[in-house]
Amino acid sequence: MKKKINKRLLGTATLAILATLLLTVAVCYNLLKKQIMEDLKVYAKAVVYYLKLEDMETVTETRSGNEETGIFDNVKKELSGFAGELLQDKIRITLVTEDGTVIYDTQAPAEELPNHKDRPEIKAAFETGEGSEIRKSDTLDQNTYYFALLLKNGSVLRVARNADSIYMIMESAIPYLLIVAAVLFAVCAVLSYYMAEGIMLPVKQIAEDVENASRIEAYEEMKPFIEAIKSQHDDVMQNARLRQEFTANVSHELKTPLTAISGYSELIENGMVTDEGEIKRFCGEIHKNSGRLLTLINDVIRLSELDDSDNEEILEPVSLKECAQACVSMMQISAAKHNVTLTVEAENAVVMANRQMLEEVLYNLCDNAIRYNKENGSVSVIVKDRLDTAVLIVKDTGIGIPKEHQDRIFERFYRVDKSRSKSTGGTGLGLAIVKHILLKLNAAITLTSKPGEGTEITVTFPAVRNARFR
Secondary structure (H helix, E strand, O other), X not given: OHHHHHHHHHHHHHHHHHXXXXXXXXXXXXXXXXXXXXXXXXXXXXXXXXXXXXXXXXOOOOEEOOEEOOXXXXXXXXXXXXXXXXXXXXXXXXXXXXOOOEEEEOOOOHHHOOOOOOOHHHHHHHHHOEEEEEXXXXXXXXXXXXXEEEOOOOXXXXXXXXXXXXXXXXXXHHHHHHHHHHHHHHHHHHHHHHHHHHHHHHHHHHHHOHHHHHHOOOOHHHHHHHHHHXXXXXXXXXXXXXXXXXXXXXXXXXHHHHHXXXXXXXXHHOOOXXXXXXXXXXXXXXXXXXXXXXXXXXXXXXXXXXXXXXXXXXXXXXXXXXXXXXXXXXXXXXXXXXXXXXXXXXXXXXXXXXXXXXXXXXXXXXXXXXXXXXXXXXXXXXXXXXXXXXXXXXXXXXXXXXXXXXXXXXXXXXXXXXXXXXXXXXXXXXXXXXXXXXXXXXXXXXXXXXXXXXXXXXXXXXXXXXXXXX
16 A cells, blocks of 8 residues: 555656656746847847938839949948847848848848748738747757847848757756756655655554554544544454354354253163153153254344345335234234233334235244233234334233343343243344344334333334335
8 A cells, every 4th residue: 555655656746747847848948939039129129229220211222233222231331240249149130121122131142032021020020010930940950030120211120040949958958857857756755755654654553553543643634534444343343242142142042952952862762761751741842942943043044144235125015004913813822822812903004125024023023022921911013104104013011121121132142031031932033133124124113111011112114105015
């Protein structure tokens, strides 16, 4: 992680350095162009002022062979003398008449030069009084800067100079640019190393001591990450503890009926029990413990299925009233066996659920209410339709649950009265299964209970309106 952060910081720094250097060269080149044009403008005005060209009258220059006539002869001499001083700055001076004829040039014989009237800078000067142009020479890899100034007599004075192109400037500046880039890269490498160290320091501290993650001093943006890591760690540890407890409880719960089955069967196998009545009683105990063992295994498998987050249940509209009535009808035999009266009072209510899971909830709640009831007690199953919700209530007149145990009865293998649970055949997983199923059905469960008076469990489902149900 640290290497990846370091590489990305260095990559960003490299791009920033290159972009900055290129931008600097471009800005400097633009400033250079602007400065050259300003200088040429100053040169042009200096030539006009020094030679008093503004005082010249408008004339027409003619050529006949190699002879030149006109009043420009004296000016040419003056201009030649003044241009000599400008040649040190490599300044080219050209004088053009109104018809575009070149009458003077410091770098070439005027008679050999073509008409300049269509040159962009000359044309602009005739139209606006001033004109400028930059032309590139591919052969010399240079740019020529031109500035033209319109005189009062109608002629145009043009000054020009050559300068390196941006490519030549960059080529000459490459050694210096590389040195600057290397220095900046080295500085950025050092800074990125320490930045990566600073970013990863809290993570390293968390890895070394996740228990005290809340004490780690970190920058503001890192605190949510640290809190999330700490929370996830606590969840993992909690789940690990619960799994360890679950494994220990399962082992213990399995051991009890297996021990009984093994003991009774061994007595019968070795002929230590000869009385028919005792043999029948031992076989009954073996059968009872086998049933308890099978029930326990089925409940453990069911909890494992519910714990599987990848196992998505298909929900559909289901009549809560029909499920409640079917459950009560099915469990009448169990209720009669325990001398408990089981009744149902249901309104029409439809919920989004998996029918099998809903029946499982009803079965476990009713089974618990029957098992932990009193002699000649009662269990009432009530279904109510309350606009946006459907309510299932399972109310019994049983032994009740002490307040200190009420928050834990939905835990796996948690029993209030362990001796009674084993005598009635409970596995201690029924309410845990109910809780897991209701989480998948987006339903809420609440409990009210008083020792010696009974328990009332209320399940609230989101109701479904105008739906066809199974």
